[in-house]
Amino acid sequence: MNGNATLGLRRDGRVAGALYLVVVLTGMFCLAYVPSQSGGMIAEAAAHAGLFRAGIAAFLAMQVAFLLLPFALYRVFADVNRGAATLMVxxxxxxxxIxxxxxxxxxxxxxxxxxxxANAADSANAAFALCLQRYGHGLRIASLFWGLWLLPFGWLVLRSGRIPRVLGLLLVLGGAGYVAQVFGGLVPRVAxxxxxxxxxxxxxxxEIGSCLWLLAFGARVGRGGAPQSSLS
Known part of the structure; x- marks a missing residue:
């Protein structure tokens, strides 16, 4: 791989890292922080109405960034194995x-x-709780794919070494963990x-490690280089 290609690979990696950072930060905010503050009843949520709205906005931003992220990563890994990179996307x-x-x-x-x-009737509270429950069910289905895409992504990292291979191993294990949590959640004792x-x-x-590595260093050629013949 020549010098221009190496610089291009680093640039593409940093672009992917920047998108990944948006996904990580907005995800932590809307999926972890906001639900912990707003509660499951209207009276509780009303006390943090601005935060509730911000959580929706952050979720929408996360979805836009997450749609762009795999295409950015495709530019980094397509020459390693095009089939796996396409599956990742x-x-x-x-x-x-979803x-x-x-x-x-x-x-x-x-x-x-x-x-x-804040002074909602019981029927309004019940409807509010039902909306949040449906939202949670949708997230459960989406999280299945949040795990599945990590499997080819992690495999590409392990094969290429374009970011540290230990991160690839964590991505594969984490992807399997997502899938296990989705299906395990359907079994009472396991859940x-x-x-x-x-x-x-x-x-x-x-994911956080990959994000920070790509943002700081971009993608590298890897110890063994990229198997160029896999493009065919």
Whole structure:
């Protein structure tokens, strides 16, 4: 790989890292912080109405960035194995319309919040809780693909070494953890087990680590170089 191609690879990696950073930051805000603050009842959410709206906006921004991210990563890994890179893009992209449909239920909850206010009747609280429940169900389906796309992504990292291979291993383990959590959540005893709280930890470490590496250093050629013949 010549010098221009190496510089292009680093540039493409940094672009992917910047998009990944948007996904990570907005995801932490809308999927973790906002739900922990706004609660599941209208009275609780009304006290943080601005935060509730910001969570919806952050989720929409996350979906846009997550739609662009796999295409940016495709530029980094397509010459390693085009089939795996295409699968990575397809699995990630499938989750976006699912997530957008899911967030419409949270927007319905926002409408109830604005209409009913803090002194909502029991029926309004029940409708509000149902909207949040439907939103959660949509996220569960989307999270299946949030895990599946990590499998080809992690495999490409392991094969190419364009970012540290330990991150590729974490991505693969994390992708499997997402899938296990989705299907395990359908089994009562498994869903309630303490293990379910940890199965996605490798994904968090792998994704944040990959994001920061790409942002700081871009993609590298890798110790063994890229198998150019895999383009055919």
């Amino acid at each position: 397809a699995l990630a992209a499938v989750s976006v319309p 997530g957008l449909v899911a967030v419409t239920h949270r927007m319905e909850a926002l409408s109830l919040l604005e209409t009913a206010g 309630d087990s303490a293990l379910m709280g940890y199965v996605r930890m490798p994904a968090a470490l792998g």
